[in-house]
Amino acid sequence: MVNPMEDLETRRLVIDIGQGSESALRALYDSHSSSIYRFALSRLSDSAEAADVVNDVFYEVWRSAAKRFRGDSKVSTWLLSIANHKVMDRLRRRGREPARVDGEAVDTALDRMVAENISDEPPGESAVAAAQDADRIRHCLKMLSPALRQAVYLAFFEDRSYGEIAIILECPEGTVKTRIFHARRRLRECLDAMGQGQE
């Protein structure tokens, strides 16, 4: 979570960037480029494209966005929402409709599950143990669809609330919760299987 004082300082940087301060842009770049890069990479799975997204985000901040920042969200949330737009643009250029991802398809399945009262089984102890293993975690994260992996990144790496994730991804809060539900379930199944030596 962002320290409120840190965010005040970061807002000051955005104001200074809007007034043409390149040193402020550098400071913002240093503090947030990694976050934007990881976010983009979690969805695009291409390091060069993720680097391009970082470049595009900060270029837009420099050219115009800094002057348009209204301060109604954290600076980091605002930057990630710009990054999300850039990611979506790239997905469209790839010819891949952003809406047609596993997360959305499974939402329908979830609705069916809820209607049929199927419970979410608790994780086995082997899954808990496997969750602490770096190789297994990396393997199971790669098995997720990009949309679910992106949700996991925002929830567990960035420690964003579901409200903030909904702002960043421009989707309903319910969709965020559903994606996390499915990501959690798939990770658990994958780690459980690995913990039992099945993968």
Add this chain to the structure above:
Amino acid sequence: MTRKNDSHPLEALTWLVNGTLDEEERRRVEAHLAECERCRREYRFLKALRQSVKTHWEEDSPGELGWARLQRRIQDEESSLSEHRWRRVGVAAAVMVIVLQAGVIGYLVQRAPGETAYQPLGSIEEPVLQVRFREDATEGQLRRLLLEAEVEVVGGPGGLGIYRVRPLHSRPGALARARGVLANSPLVEEVQGP
């Protein structure tokens, strides 16, 4: 099929683990955890997951190279804009000098020998040509071209750098001749009109 148990706040556990639940919800969920082994197991799993994600998520940011690339992009854009602005200013200045030295702020219309009428810019009804000159054209070059084409500037530049010119004479074919001279000139990027 197993019956779903509505009393397990499984959905909230993710947000408890990452510290974003509000105070009231956090207390409710923690109270539940104190009495529910099933949810405690889920909580342990999510805590381990979060810890691993934070520790092992591969990160490789663009770093210093990315910053250098951003700087170049900003500098290239600013150089391009600056050059474009100065070129447009140069052409506009050259045309203004020609117009002022010709002694007109409006334009001179010859209806018949010895008969003239002045009309302000912007209210021209005679056919005119719309011309965009090259950005690197000099005043001397433009002056010679306008003389050769027997036209004078009567308006512009607009937002796209387009000037309006009309023939000095109302002789038949003057407009077509002027258009031909301008269209064939290397100083002209574009000419449109009747």
